[in-house]
Amino acid sequence: MRNTFTIAGKELTGYFVQPVAYVVLTVFILLGGWFFFAMLRQFDEMVQLVQMMGRPETLSQMNLNTRVIDPLLHDLSIVLVIVMPALTMRVFAEEKRAGTYELLLTAPVRTGEIVAGKFLAAAAFTLVMVALAWIFPLILMVFGNPELGVMFAGYLGLFLLALSFVSVGLFTSSLTQNQIIAAISSFGILILLFVISWPAEAGGGVVWALLKYLSLPEHFSTMTRGVIDTSDVVFFLSVVATALFLTQRSVESARWR
Amino acid sequence: MGAGVRGAGGAVERMIDVKHLTKAYGSFVAVKDVSFRAERGQILGFLGPNGAGKTTTMRIITGFMPATAGTVEIDGLDIFENSLEARRRIGYLPENPPLYLDMRVEAYLRFVAKLRGVKRGEIEAALDHALKTTGLTDMAHRICGQLSKGYRQRVGLAQALIHDPPVMVLDEPTIGLDPRQIHEIRDLIRGLAGGRTIVLSTHILPEVSQICDKVVIINDGRVALEEMVKDIPEGTSLEEVFLHAIAREGHAEGVSAEEALEEVGAGHSA
Ligand SMILES: Nc1ncnc2c1ncn2[C@@H]1O[C@H](COP(=O)(O)OP(=O)(O)OP(=O)(O)O)[C@@H](O)[C@H]1O
Ligand SMILES: [Mg+2]
Numbered sequence: 237m238r239n240t241f242t243i244a245g246k247e248l249t250g251y252f253v254q255p256v257a258y259v260v261l262t263v264f265i266l267l268g269g270w271f272f273f274a275m276l277r278q279f280d281e282m283v284q285l286v287q288m289m290g291r292p293e294t295l296s297q298m299n300l301n302t303r304v305i306d307p308l309l310h311d312l313s314i315v316l317v318i319v320m321p322a323l324t325m326r327v328f329a330e331e332k333r334a335g336t337y338e339l340l341l342t343a344p345v346r347t348g349e350i351v352a353g354k355f356l357a358a359a360a361f362t363l364v365m366v367a368l369a370w371i372f373p374l375i376l377m378v379f380g381n382p383e384l385g386v387m388f389a390g391y392l393g394l395f396l397l398a399l400s401f402v403s404v405g406l407f408t409s410s411l412t413q414n415q416i417i418a419a420i421s422s423f424g425i426l427i428l429l430f431v432i433s434w435p436a437e438a439g440g441g442v443v444w445a446l447l448k449y450l451s452l453p454e455h456f457s458t459m460t461r462g463v464i465d466t467s468d469v470v471f472f473l474s475v476v477a478t479a480l481f482l483t484q485r486s487v488e489s490a491r492w493r
Numbered sequence: 494m495g496a497g498v499r500g501a502g503g504a505v506e507r508m509i510d511v512k513h514l515t516k517a518y519g520s521f522v523a524v525k526d527v528s529f530r531a532e533r534g535q536i537l538g539f540l541g542p543n544g545a546g547k548t549t550t551m552r553i554i555t556g557f558m559p560a561t562a563g564t565v566e567i568d569g570l571d572i573f574e575n576s577l578e579a580r581r582r583i584g585y586l587p588e589n590p591p592l593y594l595d596m597r598v599e600a601y602l603r604f605v606a607k608l609r610g611v612k613r614g615e616i617e618a619a620l621d622h623a624l625k626t627t628g629l630t631d632m633a634h635r636i637c638g639q640l641s642k643g644y645r646q647r648v649g650l651a652q653a654l655i656h657d658p659p660v661m662v663l664d665e666p667t668i669g670l671d672p673r674q675i676h677e678i679r680d681l682i683r684g685l686a687g688g689r690t691i692v693l694s695t696h697i698l699p700e701v702s703q704i705c706d707k708v709v710i711i712n713d714g715r716v717a718l719e720e721m722v723k724d725i726p727e728g729t730s731l732e733e734v735f736l737h738a739i740a741r742e743g744h745a746e747g748v749s750a751e752e753a754l755e756e757v758g759a760g761h762s763a
Binding site: 239334336337341342343345346491 | 555559576600
């Protein structure tokens with residue numbers, strides 16, 4: 237446990253001295269701001285349109301959560317698909333390239349502790365990112381009254397989604413000493429998990445259900461609609477657990493005969 | 494320097510025991526049936542031409558990677574079977590100093606100390622000691638990436654000794670150092686020895702004559718010579734021994750160290 241925190245602490249400090257992490261954070265928030273602005277404009281236009289048509293009953297149905305926050309969270313999730321691989325690509329690959337991997341693997345530390353430490357640090361940084369993205373709901377709360385509970389569920393979903401991205405990124409980074417390869421393969425896996433249910437839309441049966449179950453947006457959408465379903469939380473956590481397990485095996489494999 | 498410090502009861506403590514080590518990278522066999530040992534207090538010089546398999550052997554000894562066959566015991570503990578306990582006893586300076594270039598020297602060494610299991614209350618003392626021994630006290634606040642090669646090498650040494658390990662494995666510890674630094678580092682290594690066991694690889698032969706108790710020469714993945722430095726005949730330079738040992742490759746198997754030395758000695762006096 238102590239080793240895990242030692243590694244997590246060192247990694248986390250690393251995120252705050254490396255430009256990559258700041259670029260990731262900045263791109264995430266700036267793009268988020270742009271989407272937010274676009275969504276607000278659309279919402280505003282729609283409100284005016286409805287007012288012109290003189291339908292107050294429609295107006296009362298229009299909702300900041302479904303019209304602004306829900307689409308914003310989906311856009312943010314796409315931004316995450318692109319930036320998270322950049323955040324995690326160096327985690328193992330760079331250690332291998334720089335030779336510090338020899339320090340880590342010859343220290344009296346279990347591979348599980350190394351992986352856990354690195355994951356904890358990346359998770360903490362992700363938490364900071366997602367927390368900073370609360371600026372958008374906060375702005376909304378100044379001008380309107382979106383439902384807090386729904387937003388909370390959505391942001392929890394975004395965080396869990398980001399955690400699964402992190403763990404996939406750690407896994408691909410553990411496979412190579414080339415950061416670009418790590419980034420592109422984790423990018424590929426994430427995209428696949430986003431579109432995996434597409435071909436199944438037409439089909440039926442068990443395969444359809446399975447592909448649909450594996451689809452990330454499927455579980456994420458439920459949460460952005462304000463529903464915290466245990467099964468969705470469990471799904472994200474199992475993605476994390478599976479990817480971290482594979483990472484541990486991949487690091488440990490260096491020790492296999 | 495004698496034949497190695499004896500343990501309390503006068504018994505020789507075998508701190509590093511390498512037995513029949515073989516390592517294949519795919520179909521290429523880099524290390525072939527390598528065996529040697531080092532006792533407590535000994536400094537063992539590990540020599541061999543480029544690509545002979547020194548780094549590979551050291552990486553296996555330190556538990557960084559597994560051997561294809563053979564075993565390594567550190568203080569009686571198998572590096573593979575009893576890995577954590579064995580690794581706890583080792584300080585390792587890899588071929589390239591394993592520095593996190595964006596960390597400050599101090600922070601880096603503190604990190605290694607924790608990772609190597611130095612107790613919380615003893616970390617500052619260990620840090621001070623490591624900085625002092627390697628002459629880095631003035632560099633403690635510098636960022637590793639901004640240090641010169643020689644100083645990076647020192648930081649590498651500092652991280653290898655910070656937890657006061659009984660066994661140290663140093664892969665070319667004096668590479669990249671200026672003559673004065675080389676001199677200092679040699680003194681340092683000699684000073685470190687005490688009750689410790691040190692394996693160091695080097696291409697600088699006088700270094701071995703000066704600081705080592707024992708020399709192991711490998712060539713093309715095989716042990717070509719394992720000998721106590723004091724047993725090398727008077728008047729025979731290590732360079733001759735080295736060149737002779739590696740020239741025997743091909744029909745080297747079964748040639749004993751004594752034979753090799755005798756031939757060198759004979760050639761020398763002739
Ligand atoms: N990861 C690897 N994959 C394949 N071959 C390797 C690998 N690492 C080393 N080798 C090969 O194994 C042999 C031994 O390499 P090693 O680095 O152990 O030599 P060395 O004795 O340390 O040489 P030097 O004096 O140049 O440091 C070399 O032929 C090298 O090309
Ligand atoms: Mg080498």
